[in-house]
Amino acid sequence: MDTLGLLLHGFEVALTPANLMWALLGSMLGTAIGILPGIGPALTIALLLPVTISVGPVSAFIMFAGVLYGAMYGGSTTSILINTPGEAGSMMTALEGNKMARAGRGAAALATAAIGSFVAGTIATLMLTFAAPVVAELAFLFKPADYFALTVLAFTSVAVVMGASRVRGFVSLFIGLALGVIGIDAMTGQPRMTFGIADLLDGVELTVVLVSVFAVGEILYVASHYSHAQDQIIPVKGKAYMSREDWKRSWKPWLRGTVIGFPMGAIPGGGSEIPTMLSYTLEKKLAKQRDEFGKGAIEGVAGPEAANNAAAAGILVPLLTLGLPTSATAAILLAAFQNYGLQPGPFLFTSNPELVWGLIASLYIGNVMLLVLNLPLVGLWVKLLRIPRPQLYAGILVFAMMGIWGVSGSVFDLGLMAVLGVLSYVMRAYGFPIPPLLIGLILVPLAENQLRTALAAGQGSIRVLFETPISIAFLLMAFLFLFVPVVLRRLRSA
Secondary structure, eight states: OOHHHHHHHHHHHHTSHHHHHHHHHHHHHHHHHHHSTTOOHHHHHHHHTGGGTTSOHHHHHHHHHHHHHHHHHHHHHHHHHHSOOSSGGGHHHHHHHHHHHHTTOHHHHHHHHHHHHHHHHHHHHHHHHHHHHHHHHHHTTOOHHHHHHHHHHHHHHHHHHSSSOHHHHHHHHHHHHHHHTOEEOTTTOOEESOTTOGGGTTOOOHHHHHHIIIIIHHHHHHHHTOOOSOOOOOOOOSOSSOOHHHHHHHHHHHHHHHHHHHHHHHSTTOTTHHHHHHHHHHHHHHOSSGGGTTTOOTHHHHHHHHHHHHHHHHTHHHHHHHOOOOSHHHHHHHHHHHHTTOOOSHHHHHHOHHHHHHHHHHHHHHHHHHHHHHSTTHHHHHGGGGSOHHHHHHHHHHHHHHHHHHHHOOHHHHHHHHHHHHHHHHHHHTTOOSHHHHHHHHHHHHHHHHHHHHHHHTTTOGGGGGSSHHHHHHHHHHHHHHHHHHHHHHHHHO
16 A cells, blocks of 8 residues: 555544544643643653553554644743743744744744644654655665664764763763663573562563653752742733734745754754754844844744754654654653554554554644644633642642552552652753663663674674674764764864
């Protein structure tokens, strides 16, 4: 069946009443958590993992996709109205969007953000629709050595790109690798790093780590920086819709932001921060009214918001086709697949097409839902900002504990959640990035399995890792990620 036929089948799955309800719920929840500062899609999906086990994987992932896209939409609202990005990808939107709101053009800023997100999300989903099957077909050519080289590339790129320093990035990665190898070795049957604790023989429960790192650690960090001062919410003023001049100045940034965001989201370590910064810089250089930047230029809202949403679709390409997460949210989505006993990769497209194409079709539907939810109802969403922060975060913490208890019923897991939560708080406080920890934890079983398989096929010779062009290319890219920044820094200081 061709791509269009599979996509139509996906729409049959996504348009059932139950899945439409899950898509709407995910979109609303995503918008809400995008608006509330300090809560993001990664934390939300981590909290939902324990309570969606009984839901089928198709419905669960349709809801998760709505959360992912909705958070990108909602993050622009707080950036524009209170100058506080709800999401890291909305940082650049705050620079010009808040200035527009203060100048009485908040409605136009919110409109270009919402419409730009819709345009970019739809175009990026089209790219995902046609790119994912091609990448999945190519992935069938991968050998165990190629997959191992790919995981090495993921480890090095994420550790180098994310965080204040390379050392902190690698420390975070090694913590994740250490957590990932705890338990009984599948090949030898020997316990590893269990320290005589029977509860660790099955390994560290992935859901416990995700909830600890995102819910407990994030809440402790937010509480330590809590200010009793009330956020000043700028009322939405100006015309309800964009003027003809606003449309003229916005449509090109929307398209340029999409072109920048989608491929950047697909590469390891790309995330949403880098493409939004690149988009903002590009729009500043290309704008005719360059002097408006810093005072409320609409291009500075349109471009970054488009790049932000396009990057969200971009992360799904390597995730679905190779099982490779390129961001914290993608790592949690990979964990969600594993929770259902599924491994993303080329075989997922043939073994579970209903899930893959239902998920992709739901992105188109979710985009339309989010446009309807965000443009007319922005006044309603803004009221969420009046929820007192202490009660909000206390509620999240209680919900996290209930979720872990419901999944495992283990006092040990609750204690482990507290320990890992404190560890992740310390990491945040001292500038250690969290995504390398998650990606190391989730990918280390795949890396170990593929390495052992490759070495067994090569009769123990390490040369087997360098025998295919694909593995050589991935290892070379990992080498460049490691050493090119060091060389450039030395050349600048010389």
